[in-house]
Amino acid sequence: MIEQLAALPTYETYKDSGVEWLGEIPAHWKVVPLKYSLSLNSEKISSRNSTLKYYGMENIESWSGRFIETESEVEGLANKFSENDILFGKLRPYLAKVALATCEGICSTEFLVYRAKKQSANFFKYLLLSTDFINLVDASTYGSKMPRANADFIGIQRLPIPNLPEQTAIAAFLDRKTAQIDQAVAIKEQQIALLKERKQILIQNAVTRGLDPSIPMRDSGVEWIGEVPAHWELLANRALFRERIEQGEEGLPLLSVSIHTAVSSEEISDEENIRGRIKIEDKTKYNLVQPGDIVFNMMRAWQGAIGAVAVKGMVSPAYIIATPSPKIASSYFEYQYRCPEFIQQMDRNSKGITDFRKRLYWNEFKQLMSVVPPIEEQTTIVTHIETQSAKIDQAIAIQQQQIDKLKEYKATLINSAVTGKIKVPELVESQDTA
Template identity: 40%
Template sequence: MTNLAGANLNNGAAVGPQGEGRESPSSFPEYPAYKASGVEWLGEVPEHWTVQPLKRAIAKIESGTSVNAADYPAEPGSYGVLKTSCVYTGQFDWRENKTVDDEDLNRVSCPLKIDTLVVSRMNTPDLVGATGLVTEAPAGIFLPDRLWQVYFEKNQSASFVFYFTKAPEYREQVKNACSGTSSSMQNLGQDDFRTLLFVEPPVAEQTQIARFLDHETARIDALIEEQQRLIELLKEKRQAVISHAVTKGLDPTVPMKDSGAEWLGEVPAHWETLRIGAVYSEAADKGLAELPVLRVSIHHGVSDKELSEEESDRKITRIDDREKYKRVRPGDLVYNMMRAWQGGFGAVLVDGLVSPAYVVARPKNEDISRYVEQLLRTGCAVEEMRKNSYGITDFRLRLYWDQFKNIVIVIPPEVERQQIMERIDSLINESEALKSEADRLIVILQERRSALISAAVTGKIDVRGWQPPARAQAPVLEAEAV
């Protein structure tokens, strides 16, 4: 892996944060002359550029219609209405659409057009004003009422304006312009959008800047994608090693036996196979007011403290009377009946409370829950829990205690179990450290990308003489390996 803490992107713009002055690598000079923009947050701009409201560049803005639609993409020849998620990644993806219901086919409006900008006019604070440049517009794709389609004047480059909307200078203006009574949902009015300021170079220069950014951001995006692939590979490798350890052990030379459970297959001959109900009993102790309410996550198991709404990844509904919660103790195994087959379970590490809708399994003798949690997180175990759940569709499945207790598991002797958990803990720590480093590199690359776009669209660097290299290469990273 590569450490980017002090890296430079060769042939790229390593530009400092806004307000720290103009920084540019030697390969990208500044413009010969600058002038005051008249806008405090913008500072100086190239002498021959102007600062204009977006309405100068806009020919018209259309919005679509709210229609009923099925939540799957439209097939060729049928009508689809775009989801707001079509602009969430920073690029436009027309495949993010829903199939329009037959009774609403005559209500669709605003068909998708090439060389327009799709804008999210209503969304969360981070996503309101999000944009995507339309480079492909299949027939039969329409806009909903929460998206605009912005057309530009002939003397403007849609690509340049698109890149401007990816700069911090645009995001800050959107933040100040938005309205809404809810902190979780904001609105951007058309008049406010039209009055947002942008820096306008001559159209030929706009085209050149967009061409430059197409090339350079693609190179940075390739590095980001590489780190994201690494994270996925780390996750897959970690799960494969853990799955093998909890079902086959650490010693490849031990004799094996048939477990008697199809999902387990062969296991070490000296391990014990038994039903969950043989080692756990269901518990339903009344809650105590002074104990924390613990969260059960499909990704992280049971929390070791009470999480605030800000710390949680979803809205938390609290029960005022904490005695209505179920009390849990260290060593218990807890699962969400509706999410067990997705990984909604875990071992309890501290005294606390959990939702009364959860099942609490208490070990009868040994403290085995951390091991059992890892065993039940294997792919085959998750499928076994799904098979034992009741419901019409996946998202209505419920795993009741009467079914859960009959699932067969395998338990190694205590010393061996401890060795396996020590190996798993070490593996998880190593994997998390590598993931944290990859996440850090992604953040740095994203910051470099944003800074490069900002520098180009506000004239902090002069790319008029730039030409793509004869052979496109990913950016060379001047950094030390870790």
């Protein structure tokens, strides 16, 4: 599926394009400002009660142009587009939100709508999606928080233009090759999803059923927990934890809690250490945490923002700190509390009408039920989880590296084809049969 780029044919002769980012191009290609090949369609209509398909920025997948179905709604004006128009996301252009419209519709005004003038719209989609062009546009943006590209700047950019038959051949080649690459990426992403599911099942079984499948089980008496080993306890958290409220100490790192990676072990970055536009310098109201504490974000515990502390530090007053009793290995309980059933328990016990206002307070946390094996067994389970998880994580990392290489190859292939650095096989074959 993937040829070495160096093995692909090139054109017979090249010339200097006169454009720094383009370098040399095939001798018979032209270099023309974008606005001479694509017209900017500025037609706007009211989106209210429109029956036309709507494209928001969130509906376009970065670097592929695929449509992602969402419940996007828009009120007010929207840009109108026709089939085969090119949508170019001017907001944060580094996201590479570029798509070829497959039907008539309306889109966010954050898109520029281009229409090809007797050119191959599909070829220009790839040209505008190339990393070299995206980087060029991204370097020109204005606005720090919401950087946008300027349509006038884009319009004067000089682009490499082959003749129409070549444009069609290049686009057909890229359609075929990128579809193959995307399929390979999708397969590897499915494999990663299965590995993550396997890891979650491993953890869930270990923290609720133990490691010995032959051990006698008993009904826990709690429907969502089901059976547990007969010698394990089921206790309310008030018997396992006490709330820690201690002022932090100068010089300690400020830690955060993530729904993805639990509690950080290093000082949060300057970028994260921002609320609005004010950097947090005064940490006197932040609370002390010690290794082994269980910390959770009151607003996001029901999403999995909970974990065990590994280093002495400080956390936001928006976090609850639960110090464990001696019968607890906190790393075991981090694994337990990040299982779906236990996250759902936290969700059910959180206070608030909407997700935005939902909070899990200390009084509710201490009423939650936890499965408690003997301390020695907790430690053994943690070791088992860490050992097996490391193997799964390594397999995931290998798949991710392969995905990254495929995406890098795809980007290089598009760049090379639309700038004439390679001659696509479709053109070679057509010349051989001429």
